[in-house]
Amino acid sequence: MATAPQTLAHRNRRTMRIALLVAIGSLSMGFASVPLYRIFCEQTGFGGTTQRADAATKVKVATGHTLSIRFDSNVTPGMPWKFYPEHRTDTVTVGARDMAIFVAKNMSDKPVTGTAAFNVTPTQAGAYFTKIQCFCFTEQTLQPGQEVRMPVLYYVDPKILDDPDNKDTQQITLSYTFYPVENGKKPS
CATH class of the missing domain: 1.20.5 (Single alpha-helices involved in coiled-coils or other helix-helix interfaces)
Structure with missing residues (x-):
């Protein structure tokens, strides 16, 4: 014991x-x-996170069903860029690929690298907003005074039409915020 x-x-x-x-x-x-x-x-798609697809993805177009897409752009304080969409809104056919162009210009006298964070509202639409190509997938470096046009190739998945949480969705907002990147890291 x-x-x-x-x-x-x-x-x-x-x-x-x-x-x-x-x-x-x-x-x-x-x-x-x-x-x-x-x-x-x-x-x-939680929290407005968009989906990604490759260029070979086939999607059936929902003819006769359109949505308004609104584009929003921001830069964080201290980011010396002008950043804006060429067109603030677009009407798209659900399931059809479309392209939006954003313009960024470095207003400083030195190279600046940035990365874009994004989200979609209403947040429940994020599961159906699919990007094929986007400047937000990689860092962007602009030289002093350089202006670039940056495309976003996307579509809205037709499954959104069968989702009861999106039955009243008539407009989706795609929002980007550019952050400076220093030494490979976003500032905290």
Whole structure:
């Protein structure tokens, strides 16, 4: 039969092992949460996250069904760029590919690299707004005074017409915000 001091020491070691496992598990979940959340958003369109497709993707056009697409553009404070869509709105046929052009100009006297964050509103429409090509997939570097036209090739998946949460959706807003990138990182 074990004595009381041995039992207490055994319980303390077991408690310490369990606490250590919980701490390691919590730390692991903390590191895994960002990529897991990103994957979840990309798969579900949660929070207005758009979908991605390649150029070979075939989509059936829903003739007679149109939506208004509004384009919004912003730059963070301190980003020395002008950034705007060539056209603020567009009417698209659901399922048909369309293209929007955004213009960016570096207003500073030095090269500036930026990256764009994006979202869609209403957020429930994000699961159906699909980008084929977008300047937001890569960083953009503009030389002093340089102006560029940047395309976004996209379509709205016809499945949106069968979604009861989108039955009243008549306009989708695609919004971009450009952030400066320094040393390969967005500022915090």
